[in-house]
Amino acid sequence: MKETRVLLIEDEPNIIEAIRFILSREGWRVDTSSDGGNALEAVRNRNPDLVILDVMLPNRTGYDILSDMRADAATRDIPVMMLTARGQKKDKELAERLGVNKFMTKPFSNAEMLASVRELVR
């Protein structure tokens, strides 16, 4: 069976560590990128099965990255789960307009995170 690869784009080291641990324990491979500026390049290079994308990143926002991903044929079909500490309706609507697959509001539980990832890489 092919290994499932997740690219986690997030700049909080402790959140990275926890998510990486949870997903690795499920047998998934987790790569990370912490800078909004070169996140798109990381997506292109790694071509993951799922991108977990934080909204508030240094240098570039998650929205911009998502928007560019959807505009590029090479990355258009990769499922994206967005994480944000601002669960406002406006933010969710923007993410949906840009083509997000799942929008998660912090703080989420590990079970929620796992369930959503399973649903997206099925």
Next chain:
Amino acid sequence: MSRSLRAGTRIRNSRMSLGMKQAELARSCGISASYLNLIEHNRRRIGGSLLLRIAEALGADPSALGEGAESALLGSLDSAADKHNEVAVERDGADELASRFPGWARLIRAQFRENARLEQVVERLDDRLTHDPFLSASMHNVLTSVTAIRSASGILAGGDPVEPEWQRRFARNIHEDSQRLADATESLVGYLEAEADDRGTGSLPQDEVEQWLITRGWTIDELERDAAAPLAAIMDGADGIRTLAARELAHGYLEQYAADAAAIPKPSLENALGSTEEPLALADMLGAPLPALFRRLATLGSDALPVHGSFGLVGCDASGTLTFRKPLPDFDLPRYGGACPLWPLFRAGQQPMVPVRETLAMRGRDDHLFDVHAVAEITHPSGFAGPAVTMSWMLIRPWPRGREANRVLRAGTTCRVCAETACPARREPSVFSTLSDERL
């Protein structure tokens, strides 16, 4: 029951006495002759800018043509009916209601206005997290720490075996994040307490004026209709302005508004906006000084600015203290303390009369791009003997989505909530930097 002559009839009479053709008048006002015909036969309600244009074309006083208070009342009844589509209102009966039961009609209007005001208040509270940069940054800190703690503790308490090395690691992370959470909540409590104290002594006079302007939609209709309208009457209607200091500020604001409206009347501004929404080009067309034009543009709603949407505006005096704030979504203006020293607003103050234009990227949650124009004016109200007074203005609008920006100036709201650690103009540490140092 006697009824005053209606606006359409007055327009028709006035036009015929000038010997002007219907088509001719319609053309000069930018409407079709058939539409004008409907207006003249009182089949269409008329008001606002069209009435001003028709009055101008006829060389008549708009208030002599319009139905004055009655037409304004009918307009409000119409808006109330629009708002409540679900109620089958007898639209044709609005005239009759207003003339037979003016008191009831005014009551409907008063309630409609009160509703609109309350809706604005609710919206404002709702947007609080978005527009208060300190609150929003603190909440972000809290939520991020809680997320990390919840996740790490979930791993440790989840029941699945976790190797000792990982156990230690997550325990350390939880400790770190709980420290961070404690700091963030402490600063949040301090902030909210300071704010509660402010409220106890009444909010800042600027806040009162700002609130009042928000409820008026940043437009003073009385002065738009007549720049020489008595300011005292406008002030009497300003319920939100309670303190003496706020009254004085509001009065000063109205004086400036009146002078600006006289220099750049709304019809000419709207007319010029038909050709361009670029501030420099508009100033040229109208022969108007930039600061006055900036202030006039900031009074317009987005319906008058179909291409770029409405403008935000900030003003400051020579000390850099913000004296005027009309916020724009996603462009946070500091509530307390100084703004980001990199704003073109302050650069404009160093070279009065020289306009500055920048593409500004606001650091923060999302790096939004803005198209900003800034200029400073210098006046000598006390002549050569007295001090010169410098006021700087910065007009803000969102950078058009999708348009390439060549050169971008990165700036923030205020140092306290800015994450740009390498900024050479920083004046105090941010709430972010102390946290990241601790994490190293």
